Amino acid sequence: AQTVTQSQPEMSVQEAETVTLSCTYDTSENNYYLFWYKQPPSRQMILVIRQEAYKQQNATENRFSVNFQKAAKSFSLKISDSQLGDTAMYFCAFMKPYSGNTPLVFGKGTRLSVIA
Amino acid sequence: DTAVSQTPKYLVTQMGNDKSIKCEQNLGHDTMYWYKQDSKKFLKIMFSYNNKELIINETVPNRFSPKSPDKAHLNLHINSLELGDSAVYFCASSQLVAGENYGYTFGSGTRLTVV
Numbered sequence: 707a708q709t710v711t712q713s714q715p716e717m718s719v720q721e722a723e724t725v726t727l728s729c730t731y732d733t734s735e736n737n738y739y740l741f742w743y744k745q746p747p748s749r750q751m752i753l754v755i756r757q758e759a760y761k762q763q764n765a766t767e768n769r770f771s772v773n774f775q776k777a778a779k780s781f782s783l784k785i786s787d788s789q790l791g792d793t794a795m796y797f798c799a800f801m802k803p804y805s806g807n808t809p810l811v812f813g814k815g816t817r818l819s820v821i822a
Numbered sequence: 823d824t825a826v827s828q829t830p831k832y833l834v835t836q837m838g839n840d841k842s843i844k845c846e847q848n849l850g851h852d853t854m855y856w857y858k859q860d861s862k863k864f865l866k867i868m869f870s871y872n873n874k875e876l877i878i879n880e881t882v883p884n885r886f887s888p889k890s891p892d893k894a895h896l897n898l899h900i901n902s903l904e905l906g907d908s909a910v911y912f913c914a915s916s917q918l919v920a921g922e923n924y925g926y927t928f929g930s931g932t933r934l935t936v937v
Contacts, residue, residue, distance in 0.1 A: 741925050745863075751912065751928035758922075795863055804916075804923045809855060809867040809878055 708733045710800050712813035719788045720821050726773075727783045727816045729798030735759075739801045740774065740781045741810070746794040754796070757781065788820045825849050828913050828929035835903055836937055843898045843932045845913030852917055853877075854896040855926065856888060859910040868911075871896055903936045910934070 709732045719725035731740070742754040757765045757774050764772050769786045785792055795815045802808040826847045835841050847854065855878075856868040870878035871890040885901040896913060910933050914926040 739923055739925070743925075749910065749931045749933075751914075751926075751931075753925045753927075756925055797865065799925075801923060801925075804918050809870060810914075810926055811867075812865040815863050 708735075708800050708802070708811050710798050710811055710813035712796075712798055712816050714816045715814070716817045716819070718819040718821055719785075721788055721790060723788055724784060724786045725788055725818065727785075727796050727798075727818065729781045729783070729813055731779050731781065731798070731800045733779070733800065733802075735802055737803050739803070740772075741799040741801070742770070742772070742781075742783045743797045743799060743812075744792075744794045745797065745815075746791075751797075755783065785818075790820050790822060792818065793820045794818060826913055826915055826927050826929040828911075828932050830932060831930060832933050832935075834935045834937065837903055837905060839903050840899070840901045841903060841934070842900070843911055843913075843934070845896045845898070845929055847894055847913075847915040847927070849915055849917065849927060850894075851915035851927070852893060853915060854890065854893070855914045855916075856896065856898050857912040857914060859912060859931070861909070865912070869896075869898075900934075903934075905936050908934055908936045 711730045738759045740757045744752045755767045773782045797815045798813040799810045853872045855870045869888040874890045887899045890896045910931045913929040916926045
């Protein structure tokens with residue numbers, strides 16, 4: 707079974723600074739998808755960024771970028787120019803290529819606080 | 823328009839009661855899910871339906887019964903509620919696009935409190 711590990715339960719960063727959230731995963735699959743989801747205090751789960759394992763290029767979405775190291779099974783999220791609105795729980799998630807019965811598997815999350 | 827909507831958003835009920843949570847998606851997705859988020863924020867899959875067919879049924883007490891009347895709706899009925907059922911329940915949906923998976927779209931969650 708796939709497992710996702712987020713080793714930082716809590717982190718904080720000053721506004722406008724850069725922060726990196728760590729994620730490692732365990733799988734024997736060669737092709738898969740990795741995601742970062744954000745859950746602000748509103749409780750809504752928001753997709754931040756997506757990475758396909760067969761693509762070597764790291765995904766970026768505006769201030770959010772990932773460092774995907776397939777051999778090391780590492781998938782960290784970098785948030786640049788942190789804003790107060792980035793305060794949230796961040797979940798790393800893994801998914802095998804869809805075969806009808808392979809759900810999204812989440813890590814335990816990292817609580818990020820952005821400080822003014 | 824809300825893509826995945828759940829009702830109710832909050833539910834407070836007494837132990838032993840039976841309750842239902844409803845979920846509807848207007849995205850045309852084929853697959854829908856129920857996840858449970860516990861007090862430590864851990865998200866765990868409970869059920870998944872693909873075109874009204876149950877495809878994932880994790881180790882969940884029999885008191886939990888999902889029902890999918892059509893592919894746009896997935897409801898969760900819980901019998902004989904217990905204190906340990908208190909959690910946030912999320913509905914989600916997904917769809918393959920040209921063979922690629924772009925993640926799930928989540929509803930806003932239902933916070934269930936059993937007293």
